[in-house]
Amino acid sequence: MTTTMTSHTIAVLVNDQPGVLQRVSGLFGRRGFNIESITVGQSEEEGLSRMVIVTQGDDKTLEQIEKQLYKLIDVIKVVNLSSKPMVARELALIKVKSEPAERPEIMGVVETFRAAVVDIGTNSMIVQVVGDTEKIDAMIELLHPYGIRELSRTGVTAMIRGNA
Amino acid sequence: MSAQIPAVRSTEQLREKWMKPEVITGSEILLRSLVLEGVECVFGYPGGAVLYIYDALYGFKDFHHLLTRHEQGAIHAADGYARASGKVGVCIATSGPGATNTVTGIATAFMDSVPLVVITGNVVSSLIGTDAFQEADITGITMPITKHSYLVRSVEELPRVIHEAFHIANTGRKGPVLIDIPKDVSADKTLFEPVQSINLRGYNPKVVPNQHQLEKVAAAIKEAERPVILAGGGVVYSGGHEELLEFVTRTEIPITTTLLGLGAFPSGNPLWMGMPGMHGTYTANQAIQNSDLLINIGARFDDRVTGRLDGFATHAKVVHIDIDPAEIGKNVKTDIPVVGDVKTVLELLNPLVSRSDKADAWRSQISQWMADKPYKYKDSDTVLKPQWVIELLNDTTKGEAIVTTDVGQHQMWAAQYYKFNQPRSWITSGGLGTMGFGFPSAIGAQMAHPDRLVISINGDGGMQMCAQELAICAINNIPVKVVVINNQVLGMVRQWQELIYENRYSHIDLAGSPDFVKLAEAYGVKGLRASNKEEAKQAWKEAMETPGPVLVEFVVSKEENVYPMVTQGSTIDQMLMGDCE
Ligand SMILES: Cc1ncc(C[n+]2csc(CCOP(=O)(O)OP(=O)(O)O)c2C)c(N)n1
Numbered sequence A: 001m002t003t004t005m006t007s008h009t010i011a012v013l014v015n016d017q018p019g020v021l022q023r024v025s026g027l028f029g030r031r032g033f034n035i036e037s038i039t040v041g042q043s044e045e046e047g048l049s050r051m052v053i054v055t056q057g058d059d060k061t062l063e064q065i066e067k068q069l070y071k072l073i074d075v076i077k078v079v080n081l082s083s084k085p086m087v088a089r090e091l092a093l094i095k096v097k098s099e100p101a102e103r104p105e106i107m108g109v110v111e112t113f114r115a116a117v118v119d120i121g122t123n124s125m126i127v128q129v130v131g132d133t134e135k136i137d138a139m140i141e142l143l144h145p146y147g148i149r150e151l152s153r154t155g156v157t158a159m160i161r162g163n164a
Numbered sequence B: 001m002s003a004q005i006p007a008v009r010s011t012e013q014l015r016e017k018w019m020k021p022e023v024i025t026g027s028e029i030l031l032r033s034l035v036l037e038g039v040e041c042v043f044g045y046p047g048g049a050v051l052y053i054y055d056a057l058y059g060f061k062d063f064h065h066l067l068t069r070h071e072q073g074a075i076h077a078a079d080g081y082a083r084a085s086g087k088v089g090v091c092i093a094t095s096g097p098g099a100t101n102t103v104t105g106i107a108t109a110f111m112d113s114v115p116l117v118v119i120t121g122n123v124v125s126s127l128i129g130t131d132a133f134q135e136a137d138i139t140g141i142t143m144p145i146t147k148h149s150y151l152v153r154s155v156e157e158l159p160r161v162i163h164e165a166f167h168i169a170n171t172g173r174k175g176p177v178l179i180d181i182p183k184d185v186s187a188d189k190t191l192f193e194p195v196q197s198i199n200l201r202g203y204n205p206k207v208v209p210n211q212h213q214l215e216k217v218a219a220a221i222k223e224a225e226r227p228v229i230l231a232g233g234g235v236v237y238s239g240g241h242e243e244l245l246e247f248v249t250r251t252e253i254p255i256t257t258t259l260l261g262l263g264a265f266p267s268g269n270p271l272w273m274g275m276p277g278m279h280g281t282y283t284a285n286q287a288i289q290n291s292d293l294l295i296n297i298g299a300r301f302d303d304r305v306t307g308r309l310d311g312f313a314t315h316a317k318v319v320h321i322d323i324d325p326a327e328i329g330k331n332v333k334t335d336i337p338v339v340g341d342v343k344t345v346l347e348l349l350n351p352l353v354s355r356s357d358k359a360d361a362w363r364s365q366i367s368q369w370m371a372d373k374p375y376k377y378k379d380s381d382t383v384l385k386p387q388w389v390i391e392l393l394n395d396t397t398k399g400e401a402i403v404t405t406d407v408g409q410h411q412m413w414a415a416q417y418y419k420f421n422q423p424r425s426w427i428t429s430g431g432l433g434t435m436g437f438g439f440p441s442a443i444g445a446q447m448a449h450p451d452r453l454v455i456s457i458n459g460d461g462g463m464q465m466c467a468q469e470l471a472i473c474a475i476n477n478i479p480v481k482v483v484v485i486n487n488q489v490l491g492m493v494r495q496w497q498e499l500i501y502e503n504r505y506s507h508i509d510l511a512g513s514p515d516f517v518k519l520a521e522a523y524g525v526k527g528l529r530a531s532n533k534e535e536a537k538q539a540w541k542e543a544m545e546t547p548g549p550v551l552v553e554f555v556v557s558k559e560e561n562v563y564p565m566v567t568q569g570s571t572i573d574q575m576l577m578g579d580c581e
Helices: A020-030 A059-071 A100-112 A133-146 B011-018 B026-036 B048-057 B071-085 B103-111 B138-145 B155-169 B183-187 B211-223 B233-238 B241-251 B282-290 B342-352 B357-372 B386-397 B409-417 B438-448 B467-476 B491-499 B516-522 B533-545
Strands: A006-015 A037-042 A048-057 A075-080 A086-097 A116-120 A124-131 A148-153 A157-160 B022-025 B041-044 B064-067 B089-093 B116-122 B148-151 B176-182 B189-192 B227-231 B255-257 B293-297 B317-322 B336-339 B402-405 B454-459 B481-486 B526-530 B550-555
Touching: A006 A020, A006 A059, A006 A157, A020 A037, A020 A048, A020 A059, A020 B138, A048 A059, A059 A075, A086 A133, A100 A116, A100 A124, A100 A133, A124 A133, A133 A148, B011 B026, B022 B026, B026 B048, B026 B155, B026 B183, B026 B189, B041 B071, B041 B438, B048 B089, B048 B116, B048 B176, B048 B183, B064 B438, B064 B467, B071 B089, B071 B103, B071 B116, B071 B438, B071 B467, B103 B116, B103 B138, B103 B176, B116 B155, B116 B183, B138 B148, B138 B176, B148 B155, B155 B176, B155 B189, B176 B183, B211 B293, B211 B317, B211 B336, B211 B342, B227 B241, B227 B282, B233 B241, B233 B342, B241 B342, B255 B282, B282 B357, B293 B342, B317 B342, B386 B409, B386 B454, B386 B481, B386 B533, B402 B409, B402 B438, B409 B454, B409 B481, B409 B491, B438 B454, B438 B467, B467 B516, B481 B516, B516 B526, B516 B550, B526 B533, B533 B550
Parallel strands: B041 B064, B041 B089, B089 B116, B116 B176, B148 B176, B227 B255, B227 B293, B293 B317, B317 B336, B402 B454, B454 B481, B481 B550, B526 B550
Antiparallel strands: A006 A048, A006 A075, A037 A048, A086 A124, A086 A148, A086 A157, A116 A124, B022 B189
C-alpha cells in the first residue's frame, strides 16, 4: 500500500432517490474525504443515476471511500475508473472579454482547441470547450489575458474504454 | 419478580387478523405493519404531526404503547428494549421538536449498531420546505447517524417502506432507520396488502465468509506463540456467544472482551482476561501489546480500546472478523480480513482449529499477570466505596440480572466489578457515551424481559438527565431497580481534572441536586438511601424484596478514581495503575 496522494475518479451507480446526492456528499464531508468534483445525471437504466466523483487520497483512503459508499443503501455499484483505461471529459463555458478587434485572435485559440464559440455579444463572447481536465485548464490559461468575465465548469464525467 | 405489564397476544392470531387486504389509512397501515413485523412494544410521545397515528392508537391493544415523559426517554427505552431482546426497538415522535429530541438517542444506537425503527411525523407534504410550524428536516439532520432513512411521499409506499426499514435495521451491521411520515400520508387511504418480499439491489450483507480466509486464520493460529482474542459487540448481536465459547475452548487462546462485548463470554472462564483499553485490565492490555496474533471478532478497534494507534499491537498479525467490510482496515492494518456474520464465521472456523502447545508459555504468562494485577481498590469502613457497592450488587444477583448503566465512573466500575455471564445482560452506551441513557434504557430492557431482574446503575449527574421517566415505572409498575451512585460531582470529569488538569476542578460540583429519595417518592416510586456498608446491605435487601420499582441512592466517596487508566495519547500498556498497583 502506498501513501501517495493521487487523483481518483470513481463512478457510483445509485438509486435515483431524493436525498441521494446529499447522502453521498455528506459521507465525503463527514469522513474527511475530499471531493474535487462531482457530477450526477441519468444512467443507462431508468431509476438509476450515475455519479462521477474525482477525489484525492492515498490507497487506504480510496479503499475506505469505496467501502463506506457501499454502506449506503441507495448505492448499487462503485467502480474505480482510474484503475483502468478510461475516457474522462468535462465541459466549460467561458465568457471572455473581446472587443471586435480581438475576436480573430480569440477565434484562433478556439479553433486550435477544437472548442466552439456559442455566443457573441458586443464586447464579449462565450466559448464552449470539452475535453479532459488538462485541456480545459490550458484553454482557460490562454484565454486569461483577454479577461475572463465568467467561468463555469461541469466537473468530470467518465467511462471505461472498450467493452469493459 | 414480575412486572405488572399486561401480556401481549399471540402473534399468529394477530397475523391472521391483520393480513386481510383492506382500504385503510396510512396510520392504520403503520400499526398493522408494526404488528406484522412482530413489534410488542412501542415508546412514544404524541403531537400535531402524529395525531392521526395516535388516533389510530386509541384503544389499540395489539402492542403496548408507553407514553414516556420526554422523547429522549422514549428513544433510549426503545434502544434498551432492542439490546435486551435482539429485536427491533420502535419509537414514535412528532415533527420538529419531538423529532429533534430523538437525535441523541439515534446517534447512540447508530454508534453501537442497535436496530431501531424511529417513526417521526412531519408537516403535511405541501408545507414541507416552507419553514412551517414545527417543521424540521429530520431526515437531513439524521442522515449521518442513521443506517438509512425514508421521507415517505405517498401512502402507497408506506407498507414497503416499513417492511424495508425493519429488514435494514436488523440485518447486516444493525442500526437505526428513520421513517418520516408527513401528516397527510398518515391520513390518506389506500388498499393495504402486507408486503412480504424485499427488493433492495444495493443491499446484500455478506454473511458467509470466504473459506480460503478461514483456512488462513486456522494456519495462523497453529503458528502463533502469543495469540489473543479481542471480542466485541458483534458477538452479542450475531448471537454467536456459544460458538465463541467453543472457539476458545478448542484453541485455549486467552480472550478479552470490549465494553460492548461484556457478557459475550463467561467471566468465570480462566481464559477471560477482562476488558481492554482505557480502563481495562493490566493483563488484557499487556496481552494485546505483546501478542503475535490478534484475532478481532466483531469489535471495531475503537480508540478507547486501542489507545495510541501507532503503538498498538505492533508485533501482531491481525485477523479481523466483521460483518461490515468498512470496519476492516479502517483503524488498524489487517493481515487476514474475514467478512461475515460472527456466528456463521465461527461455526465454519471451529472445525478447522485446535489447541496449540506453542502458546503454553504465553498461557502461563497471562495467568501470572492476572494473578499479579487484578482490579483493586482501597476499601473503607467509614465511607462507602462505589466499587464495593457494585460488588454488593454482583454478589446478591450472582451475575443473573440485566444491568444498564449511564456514563461516567460508575459505568466503568460496573464494567470492572460486575461479572457478566450471559449476552444481552449488559446494556451501556459505548460508542457515543450518552449520559441520560442508563435509566430509560432499563425501562426498555424490562419491557423486553418482564420476569427478569433489571438494575439500572447511574451517576448523580446522568440520573438527572432523564429522571422524569420515573413516572413511567410508577404508573406501569415496571420493577426496575434504579441505583444512583451519588458522589456529589461529575465524577469522571473530576477524575480527568485531577489527573490531567492539575486539580483545577472546573464546574463539576453537583450541589443543588434533588434529594433522590424524595424525587423518587414524588413520582410514586419507593426511595431508599445508604451511606455506609450496613445501610447499603439493608437498603439493597429491601429493594430486592420490594415488588415494583425502587430507587436506591448510595452516597459514596467523592475522591475515588477509576483505575487502571490509560490517558489519551498513550499506548495501552502505559497505564496509571493507582490502587491496582
Ligand atoms: C450528554 C453528555 N454530556 C456530557 C458528557 C461528558 N461526561 C462524561 S462522564 C461525565 C460525568 C458523569 O457524572 P455522573 O453522572 O455523576 O457519573 P460519575 O462519573 O460521577 O459516576 C460527563 C459530564 C456525556 N458523556 N454525555
